[in-house]
Amino acid sequence: MKAFILRAVLFFSLVFILASAVDWLFCKTILRSKFSAYGVWGDLIDKRVPNIDMAIMGSSRAWTMFNPKTLEDSLGGVVYNYGVDGYAFHMQHLFFRQLMRLNYQPKYILNELDIQTLHIRKDLCNPEHFLGVLPQPHVRDYTSWYKGFDLYERYLPLIRWSGRSMALNIIQKILSRTEAEQDGYDRYHGYLSNSDEWHADADQEFQVEPLVQHWHKPTVALFQDYIRECAEKKIKLIWVLPPMYKELHRITQNQEVIFGHYRRLAKENHILLLDYTNDTLSNSKQYFYNAGHLNTRGAELFSKHLASDLKAAGIRLR
């Protein structure tokens, strides 16, 4: 019995070691990619963009609407957009945590806020984006709040890559150097606008009954801690409520309560809050590809507008 167990332990240890080695190779390789969120994680973990002066954080509305280049041209310094597709503040906070862990402290953090910021989703959106960084304790901890990776995928090497064809294809392309896998998908400092025009499907967003957006209490508490931690670390916060197509205003019944909460917090903590929810851009579909997201045309105009307002507010990065 003892001999059998020892032999089995030896064999499975070998499997574990080999799997860990391949896992490590996969992580390293995928972080070299510039494709989609892999590039953002790679820039962050491998510190490919040093000395960030301003970090933009938010949801997909951040990464598709806030152009760091426009802000850099206007304010000087280096701006990086850590907007994360599909997530509210809880997952956005993961990037803040990582920045702090890597001792990568920006002077300013610009938070994109919206009606869903203090909400939390149940499922793990785009789990493939976390494959290369899941072994990191913070990432493991934050993603465990969502239904996505099971216990085995979180703690055993290599398992989580299985069946993830998109990520494995990228790794294969990088390792075999057969194709420039980043063609057409590389972002500038995390930013990638969407050039689509408004499409008919987007109109269906207004066909729903008005709803109440519920707050997730742990996220509300995390948001408070975040404000306090930034104040302690002398990181200046700037909050932005970006444009949303005018029809969207009537969908969320408690929109004013939520926005009022942000305004009150901003006032209490001396945070600059810029509200573009009723900006002139909000009146025309030509600037949006759907009700919540500006298209490239709208994003460029909005970024210029934002840069100008930040400059007017005395913000200088260098």
Place this chain on the structure above:
Amino acid sequence: MLFNTFHYASFFLLVFLLYWLAAGKNRRAQNVLLLAASYFFYGFWDVRFLGLLIFSTLLDYGSGILMEKVDRPFRRKLFLTLSIGINLGFLAVFKYYDFFISSFASLLEKAGTTFHPTLLEWILPVGISFYTFHGLSYVLDVYNRKIKACYSPIDYSLFVSFFPLLVAGPIERAHHLLPQIQSNRIFNADKARDGLRQILWGLFKKVVIADVCATQVNTYFADPTQASGAQLALAVFLFTIQIYGDFSGYSDIALGSARLLGFELLQNFSFPYFSRDIAEFWRRWHISLTTWFRDYVYIPLGGSRVGKTAAIRNTFIVFLLSGLWHGANWTFLVWGAWNALLFLPLLLLNKNRSNLDMVGANQRFPSIKELASILLTFVLVAIGWTFFRAINVEQAFFILKKITTEFGTLDEAWMPTSLLVLIAMLFTIEWLGRHGRYALEKMPNSIPVYLRWSFYLLVIGLMFTYRQNAFQFIYFQF
């Protein structure tokens, strides 16, 4: 808890360690542990049906004892009838009621009468067909005085519910498994190693072969009208492989798991796709079900020794019942009838027992004649699987018609080249290992350990590469 998940791996590891280390050599403690683990395993699927399993177990347990204690034939028959009636009653209600009542309604509708039956639409309890047949074999054997009744409720419950075979077999016999449950088990490292190897091979067949085939098969069968004849032929071929990989893979994992716990279960598959005729195929495919029907239906009906007409009748009864056992659908009945039709000529010509040994017993390769027989049998079996897989009989006929009349071409983009390579690998290894109970059993010990381990690592690597969402085993639905 599917066999091809880490949940099962963790569950089994825990049971294995507790079984051998904590329960030690105490047989009673081992059996209690295995019974508890089996009920947990079953409850993990759907705890609501655990009561049904326990009720069925107690019914057969009590019937067995009562049949042994009374001598009057009438009373013994009464207990047998009660046990069989209630067991088959559950099966009828859960599995067949909706099918028969709706078929009856359709028939009336065709005759011009309208009848709107109330359908139960109940979920089928997992493994009901399997554990019902375990119980039936036990009460029939006790009634026929082939075995003694089991007086230990723990031992009998474990016989019915032993988790490796609980949800999809093999369908065990009391005379085979109960003595193992009632005797001391001593850990045997060689058998344990063999068990692990069989589990590995079962996982390969399920994860790498069956599940990858399933992706393609599901696409084509979802809407055959959009596929060419060639694509449908490919789908039928892949389903033929899928169902083998799926079910024999399951059986390998079940047998391997049981062997690690010191039990030998009945062999369920013996390289069926190397069969040279349909009779040989049925001696090699789902052996535990085939022999069950042979022993409890075919032979009691007189088998083939009661004249040609009765033999034909008995053959049809067995194959149709076998089809119906798989599911309440006309597709399964047609599948059963098709196999009966293929079997009959062999039976009538007295050639149904002409291929009793393994093909190419003393040769490296089969002869041309053997190869042709194997291919022909494979094609005939595959035609039957078309009915088995189709959602209805019309769809199966549509597919077969399109394959034969509008073959067309197979778009190169749809050619699953890597899958075909894997299938070739499967059959090459199975051919090399065809003299064992499973392909890797006779893996020579002369092969250096590093080479053996490299092969195992390769198989594990393939499982990682091709692992998709864990598809449920096909036979769980039966």
